[in-house]
Amino acid sequence: MKFVDNAVITIASGNGGRGAVSFRREKFIPKGGPDGGDGGKGGDVIFKVSHNITSLLDFRYKPRYIAENGGSGQGNNKKGRDGKDMLITVPVGTEVIDFDSGEVMADLTKDGEEIVLLRGGIGGKGNTFFKSSTQRRPRFAQPGMPGTVRKVRLVLKSLGDIGLVGFPNAGKSTLISKLTCSHAKIAPYPFTTKTPNLGVYLGDNPDGSAKTLTIVDIPGIIEGASEGA
The missing domain is CATH 2.70.210.12 (GTP1/OBG domain)
Known part of the structure; x- marks a missing residue:
């Protein structure tokens, strides 16, 4: 979704x-x-x-x-x-x-x-x-x-339920794309993610009711990553 x-x-x-x-x-x-x-x-x-x-x-x-x-x-x-x-x-x-x-x-x-x-x-x-x-x-x-x-x-x-934090090019955008069908930009070079990407994961609670989780892909934690520096 x-x-x-x-x-x-x-x-x-x-x-x-x-x-x-x-x-x-x-x-x-x-x-x-x-x-x-x-x-x-x-x-x-x-x-x-x-x-x-x-x-x-x-x-x-x-x-x-x-x-x-x-x-x-x-x-x-x-x-x-x-x-x-x-x-x-x-x-x-x-x-x-x-x-x-x-x-x-x-x-x-x-x-x-x-x-x-x-x-x-x-x-x-x-x-x-x-x-x-x-x-x-x-x-x-x-x-x-x-x-x-x-x-x-x-x-x-x-704010999201889950935040994905890690070093640049660690695969965070790929993971959120697979879990939520979001369209985050993915490329084989660092600092691809410059702004947070958000996606919604659809799952089930133990009682069978629907459960949604908002997942946020946060830019790499190295200084300047959000600017692509």
């Missing part, structure tokens, strides 16, 4: 629902007052950290995450239903960075941590809200507020 330490995705919170224009209709009240309910709130975009996830590979195959829109209000002062939140689960050590500005929107370092990154739009007010002494039968309502769309880069800062 190839280790992926960054991915670009699009996230969007839900739009708020439209308020309703409605009037009471009862047997002996043919021209009742307004009873239009408010629209529901749009769903939020929430990021949650889990130690059970060790890479960002899955985000390459699903690049769009959109929360649900809020429902429209109804008569009899019924509020529209709130949109369902979009929950995005990421590994420990993930940074969420705005793709356009480079702003760090979240630095997720604790297992179980949750953060609301985008708030859903507020639902619009139904016509009941606009009734007044001068406006007895308002025939208008508010649209819901739009949600927010952002393109973000996810960057995983991983």
Whole structure:
């Protein structure tokens, strides 16, 4: 499995629902007052950290995450239903960075941590809200507020479970390539590895459940190896 330490995705919170224009209709009240309910709130975009996830590979195959829109209000002062939140689960050590500005929107370092990154739009007010002494039968309502769309880069800062340390040209890159199918540069001369290579090993726990280990191939320990000197 190839280790992926960054991915670009699009996230969007839900739009708020439209308020309703409605009037009471009862047997002996043919021209009742307004009873239009408010629209529901749009769903939020929430990021949650889990130690059970060790890479960002899955985000390459699903690049769009959109929360649900809020429902429209109804008569009899019924509020529209709130949109369902979009929950995005990421590994420990993930940074969420705005793709356009480079702003760090979240630095997720604790297992179980949750953060609301985008708030859903507020639902619009139904016509009941606009009734007044001068406006007895308002025939208008508010649209819901739009949600927010952002393109973000996810960057995983991983320390790794296992570090391979040794002298230059000792075969560390070859070993990590065989164990994890990573594509580390390999050549018959010293100082080939100038930056750490990362790979994920897939195995099994004694109980049969899946186990993943992040392995880091560190540049040779001789001074200047990281620069290829």
